Amino acid sequence: MPDIFDVMAERRSVRRYSSEDVSEEDLNVILEAACSAPSAGNLQAYEIVVVRDRRRRIELARASLNQMFMAQAPVHLVFLAYPRRSASIYGRRGARLYSLQDATIAAAFAMLAAHALGYGTCWVGAFHDEEVLRIVGAPDDRIPVAIITVGKPIGGGGHTTPRMGMELFVFEEVHGRPFRHIPVMRKLLRPGC
Ligand SMILES: Cc1cc2nc3c(=O)[nH]c(=O)nc-3n(C[C@H](O)[C@H](O)[C@H](O)COP(=O)(O)O)c2cc1C
Structure with a gap:
């Protein structure tokens, strides 16, 4: 199994998938990893809809501004924020912020x-939003946060995108004073970083 830094360094957005399926075991590991993420007050104010049905994946791709590459991926994981669950303890902040953060992480x-596990995403x-909720049959108080496509990559697994120089957005003590970044783990650095 690769270490966490290899995973972070090698991940790329993958938009070409082979027809190979995601194994049942791997899918369950991926979901277990999602559920292991931290959440505000440990409320897990999110839900995940696993979509494998081909017609439903095509519908999701259409609802995603016709990003038809999505339909190639054998699995879509639809992450929904569940604002009311977080609001039960945290009120407006839970509804407006924590539930979205819970789903995102x-x-x-x-x-x-x-x-x-060797998949592209x-x-x-x-x-x-409304289309996605309808397609997966979710109540309209949920907020779709992300659809993660999962499948075996074709063609090396996505190209390398650059990153902004850290001095532009990482600050030292006060906003606007650039942090002096010393490159340490070169494999993590993208061009421009
Ligand atoms: C909030 C968010 C929304 C995104 N939406 C889309 C999307 O709708 N379609 C898409 O192809 N990629 C989408 N992406 C992927 C980004 O384009 C991609 O992460 C970025 O270009 C950096 O490339 P990398 O993931 O290969 O490092 C999204 C990423 C994030 C974090």
């Missing part, structure tokens, strides 16, 4: 786990 854990955030 769970999705990030799932992505990294999938990569560690893509985080899809451009979609019509």
Whole structure:
């Protein structure tokens, strides 16, 4: 199993998938990883809909501004924030912020786990919320946060995207004073970083 830094360094958004399925065991590991993520008050104010049905995947791709590459991926994980669950303890902050964060970090854990198991993923955030809720049959008080496509990558698994120089967005003590970054783990650095 690769270590966490290898996984972070090698992950790329994958938008070409082979027809090979995600094994039942791997899918369960990916979901276990998602559920292991931290959440505000440990409330886990999110839900995950596992979509494997081909027609439903095509519908999700259409609802995602016709990003038809999505349909190639044998599994879609639809992460929904569940604002009311977090609001029960944290009120407006739970509903407006924590539930979205809970869903987001769970999705990030799932992505990294999938990569560690040799799958490619893509985080899809451009979609019509109402359409996604309808397609997966979710109540309309849920908020779709991300659709993570999962499948075996074709063609090396996505190209390397650059990153902004850290001095532009990492600050030292006060906002606007650039942090002096000393490159340490070169494999983590993307061009421009
Ligand atoms: C919030 C969010 C929304 C995104 N939405 C989409 C999307 O709708 N379609 C897509 O192909 N990629 C989407 N991406 C993937 C980004 O384009 C990708 O992460 C970015 O270009 C960096 O490339 P990398 O993932 O290969 O490092 C999204 C990523 C995030 C975090």
